[in-house]
Amino acid sequence: MSVLLDVQNVSRRYVVRSGALGAARRTVTALSDVSLTVARGETLGLVGESGCGKSTLARCVAGLDRPSAGRVLYDGRDVSDPALRDGLPRLVQMIFQDPFSSLNPRRSVGFSVAEGLWAMGMGDRAARKKRVMELLSQVGLLPEHAARYPHQFSGGQRQRVAIARALATNPALVVCDEPVSALDVSVQAQVINLLGDLRADLGLSYLFISHDLAVVGHISDRTAVMYLGRIMELAATDEIMQRPGHPYTRALLAAAPTPDPARRHSDRRALTGDAPSLFTPPPGCVFHPRCPEAMPECAVSAPQLLETSPGHFVRCLKETP
């Protein structure tokens, strides 16, 4: 499989002004030396809790934000290259958590779906109309839905519209940022199946971001776990679920509630404390203040992301030879 997306040592820092008249400046490192790849046709899951940097990474990949350091290569070319930048929206598309805020409430759904085609100068009016009908049927909506407005749809249907809109320009990579988190379980399963079908039919690649380990574990070929702007573990999804190498991954797996009353009495301890502030990341391993397996040296030296077995990367001193 050839590499479609290549994220190389990307960091993203923001300067935040505070104090009187913004005199005080503080720097937040939202992403810290993140590297990953997505192959053609592959789904890479990205899981982590609030503030771990997963949405910042999504924005850098989609060209909505620029890394402070490092490069994002799409099909071998830097996405900040002016020659590629204009065409990037056609090749990389995004689906967000809340379709209500990403669809224009005053425009018909047909208009919103066709907008990308129009902006990219693809097809004439008749061709665009035909393409909209094709897209609506692909995502399980009806032709008459094109004339309706976002408020006339349920949450699941709106997410289908957002998917149709993302697919309009035939992108190769779709960045899905919490695409099913706002949906009820019964509808969530419909949308997950739809995303799976579209991937198979159209040969799409997904960067699939979620806080929900069960959803990521279901849809992804490989999974990356992020914490405080860093990738803590990256491996094939089955491998990471069965043999999690990082204490944080193990904690996430243990904390996720499962619909199995028998699991209740098994020994699963909760992590203590909150995730630290991005303004003041702890020294050493950023996870050590909450880590149930921390050793004295974890407070001092920062571990590297190392390949512990073929294709399985872990950032933990216990896994460092």
Added chain:
Amino acid sequence: MPNALLSVHDVRTVFYAAEGAAVAVDGVSLSIARGETLAVVGESGCGKTVLGLSILGLAPPPGKVASGRIVFDGADLLTLSQDELRRVRGNRISMIFQEPMTSLNPVLRVGEQIAEAIRLHRNKSRREALDEAGRMLELVGVSDTARRLAGYPHELSGGQRQRVMIAMALSLSPDLLIADEPTTALDVTIQKQILDLMLGLATAKGTAILLITHNLGVVAETCDTAAVMYSGQVVEYADVASLFANPLHPYTAGLIRSLPRPGDRTRLSPIPGTVPSLTRLPAGCRFHPRCPHVFDACRVTPPPMFRMASGRTVRCWLHAAAALETSP
């Protein structure tokens, strides 16, 4: 139900609007014993939140409890005056909501807010109430309590805010805690901390919990019994172990089958279609347009609650033949 702390009998909460009356809670009955943890589980719009608010006499206008009885420790809450109800609320029944920032007053110090209920209901001085608030914060695992008491809600993380809410809710040792999606806005590692904390304290104080949630995983791991709601009605009522091992209602079975599980890559089996609008309910069983087992009776006659030999109840015609008795 003789030993029930709270029993809800055939409660209907109606919202009167221009398009007609929407019955958000339509004939719900359930009961909680002292110390029991009961889940009310369902998807958006099933009426679970309105049910929780109705119990406290807080159904948001234009919503109104139109009929039924809500008996708490022998007294029908629906017949109490506002003053009498206020003495029950916060004191003997308290509530925790999903988003603590909207329940906390942003311009009042955290300590004052926790102490307020203690002063109002326990007749303590400001000093005594603040001391008690500090003890409660320690109990819910907030460190550096002196600084937190003097601080404001915005200085706390989401998890800490929910700890403050739990401290407020449990400060008067209520008999019943109604928790509406208490961990939905929190990260999964924090969710586990908060659920463990809430259940641990409730068990220690003998507090019964009515946990309102959409999350079947949370139900499975924390509750004794569960009432599954769909379109304003309870469709299945069972102990949690039996509910997950052998769901009787096709909706419950569908919900459980819809859930992705980590590491399981097989195609999901969603429930087709969407929840009907409360102002345009289908005839017969409300779930029939989405049900894989639908037959003629389902399209015509709304099913009653059938009581099975196991003691479980289910609102589905499939179980009519085996049922011992029916109730509306």
